[in-house]
Amino acid sequence: MSVKVGDTAPNFSLPAQNGSTVRLQDFRGKKAVVLYFYPKDDTPGCTAESCAFRDQYEVFKSAGAEVIGVSGDSTESHQRFAAKYNLPFTLLTDKGDQVRKLYGATAAFGLFPGRVTYVIDQQGVVQYVFDSMLNFKGHVEEALKTLQQLVK
Numbered sequence: 001m002s003v004k005v006g007d008t009a010p011n012f013s014l015p016a017q018n019g020s021t022v023r024l025q026d027f028r029g030k031k032a033v034v035l036y037f038y039p040k041d042d043t044p045g046c047t048a049e050s051c052a053f054r055d056q057y058e059v060f061k062s063a064g065a066e067v068i069g070v071s072g073d074s075t076e077s078h079q080r081f082a083a084k085y086n087l088p089f090t091l092l093t094d095k096g097d098q099v100r101k102l103y104g105a106t107a108a109f110g111l112f113p114g115r116v117t118y119v120i121d122q123q124g125v126v127q128y129v130f131d132s133m134l135n136f137k138g139h140v141e142e143a144l145k146t147l148q149q150l151v152k
Contacts, residue, residue, distance in 0.1 A: 002103065002104020002105070002106075003102075003103045003104055003118065003126055003129070004126065004129065005126055005127060005128060005129060006125065006126065007125070007126050008124050008125055008126075009024060009033075009035070009103075009118065009120040009124050009125070009126050010024075010099075010102050010103065011023065011024050011025045012024050012099045012102065014070070014092040014093060014094055014099060015075050015092065015093050016075070016078075016090045016091065016092055016093075017075050017078035017079045017081075017082055017090070017091045017092075017093075018079075018090075019075070022068065022090055022092055024120075024124070025124070027066060027120075027122075028122065028123065028124045029122055029123070030122065031064055031065060031066050031122060032063070032064055032065040032066070032119065032120060032121050032122055032127075032147060032150065033065060033066050033067075033068060033118075033119075033120040034053075034060060034065050034066070034067045034068070034117065034118070034119055034120075034143045034147070035068050035070065035103075035117070035118045035120060036049070036053065036067070036068070036069050036070070036115075036116070036117040036118075036139055036143075037069075037070045037071070037094075037100050037103065037105040037113065037114060037115065037116050037117075038050065038069060038070070038071050038113075038115050039071065039113045039114075039115060040071060040072075040073060040113075041071060041073045041077045041078060041080070041081035041091075042077075042080070042081050042084070045115070046071070046115075047085060048137070049115065049137075049139055049140070050069060050081070050085060050087055051085055051087075052137045052139070052140040053067050053069070053087075053089065053139075053140055054085065054086065054087050054088060054089070055140075056140050056144060057088050057089060059144060060143075060144070060147065063144070063147040063148060063150075064122075064147070065119075065147050066089070066090070067089040067090075068089060068090045068091075068092060069087075069089065069090070069091045069092065070091070070092045070094050070099060070100065071091070071092075071093075071094065071113070072093070072094050072095060072096070072097050072100070072113065073091075073093060074093055074095075075093050078091035078092075078093060097113060100113060100114070103116070103118065104116075105131075114131065115131070115132060115139070116129065116130065116131045117129070117130045117131075117139040117142070117143055119143050119146040119147060119150075121150055127146055127150060128142065128143065128146035130142045130143065
């Protein structure tokens, strides 16, 4: 089962690269969340996608949203990845891909974990889902378009 537009985003609790625990429900009523699942730290596509989110991070913040990246990599891997590319947002470790499975952001081409972005409004409702393994910048562009529609 995959999460679709109009669904309430499933709550989760995962470790962040800074050692804290992030709970989706903690954002409810406060901020929209751009939740992006990506296959692996420090690979060409994931680096391009994460750097595109980095480059627009201030725009996301001014639109009232927090950006959160999720992969199965360790917190230590996330720390290195975030430091190497100056990523200002939170990266979460989804060991065993439990949250990825919960959202339905599963295997692309039957080989790799999927690359899926969810825009979740302040009430916790999914407003947009973008699923593309190869259109890295499209994840950022489409999420921004959706957020800009929400604040109108």
